[in-house]
Amino acid sequence: MGQIFIPTAETFPNTADAVVIGGGIVGVATAFWLSRAGLDTVLVERRDGLSTLTTPESIESFRAQFTEPAMSELAVAGIEMFEHLADLISMPGYDIGIKHQGYLFVTADADMVDDVRAAVEKHHALGVTDSEFLTGDEARACFPYLSASVVAASFRQRDGWLSSHEATQGFAKGCDARFLVRTEATRVLRDAHGVCGVETDRGVIAARVVVNAAGPFAGQVGRTLGLDLPLEAVRRQKVFLSQQPLVPQDAPLTIDLVRDAYWRPETGGAYIAWVDPDEPVAEHPSENPPTDPYFAAIVLEKLIESTPFWEEVAMNLKKADVHPSAGYYVYTPDDQPLIGPMEDVPGFYLNCGYWAGVMLAPAAGQRVADLVTGALKPEENPLRPSRYEEGIVVEGNSFLRGRH
Ligand SMILES: Cc1cc2nc3c(=O)[nH]c(=O)nc-3n(C[C@H](O)[C@H](O)[C@H](O)COP(=O)(O)OP(=O)(O)OC[C@H]3O[C@@H](n4cnc5c(N)ncnc54)[C@H](O)[C@@H]3O)c2cc1C
16 A cells, blocks of 8 residues: 655655656556556655645546547546546545536537537547537526526536545555655756656655656756746636535536636535636746635626526625635646656656646556556657657647637
């Protein structure tokens, strides 16, 4: 079973086969797969625990409705792993609270109907054949709270959400890796052969494989090797509204495509959020990104158009029930993650650049381990960091990325 601990001078590991930097869901899933592949794996996390930065700030949802082939491939495989996590981590009964309540993308813009139809056709072409195009009337027949203005929707029942914290802990427990918390990677070290270890605030861990899974700080980790990784962190806020009897608790995650605003039920209340297209890139991401005082009001106003019951929620909202928080989406030039080795620095692997990292983490972690062991050849991995120079980027236009 994986050990999660604050190392002392006695327990600090001076060597490892592989070191993973970052204890969010992406890093922990990577450590899981590296350990399962037989590598002596150490993960370093500078905070007090695993899954304490961006991962718990997410609304913990997963979908197979992608239009980029590489994203679709990771999401489909990842969802499968989440669905069978107890078996995967060999912990019968381990529960990550999966709810298959679906993702419902809706639009009230007649000009978008063809885009929604095309997205569903693309899902089907990529093998996700159970997403559905719905007309406005069909959508309202299934989800009567939608407004008369909705003209089209894309829906997949098997999409849903889970506890990203439990999933992260499960990956940690289900392997033999060591997870060092309150341990900061201050520098990635290299010699004439490539990567040779990680300097931390507690000492050096010598290793020939190092994985950068530092989430919004992955750029910073790359800079310790002189690399300028194409990553942009953008603050994203969400609000938990507790005790909201008007919110149907059996509803899917419902996204208004015109306004990039969304909501889903959560424990008697709801998460609401908006992916602000004008939010600037954070030059220096923060451990505690601030929230805007009027964010909840802005989101509620946006949601009313496609889901009118939010007006009544807004009228009766108590301040004590409004819980805002913020984290980061990390974008790359094609809005798809950077996964795999940096050819200039042998042994240095990336697993970063996520705006949907919870759902992609399980399969992305396996991808990294397969690349490390040679089970997968670099050219078989379409998300390799060199794809931009190679000109092999396959663009997509998945909804809700927050960039158009
Ligand atoms: C409002 C919001 C909603 C979202 N909703 C969803 C969703 O529904 N579904 C989805 O899939 N995704 C969602 N996301 C995105 C998702 O949360 C992230 O993509 C995902 O959590 C990234 O995981 P990570 O492990 O890469 O990053 P993190 O969870 O940030 O982990 C990185 C870790 O690295 C550590 N670290 C950094 N530098 C160092 C260092 N030098 N030394 C040691 N440790 C270091 C950090 O402390 C941190 O714990 C959402 C994000 C936001 C903000």
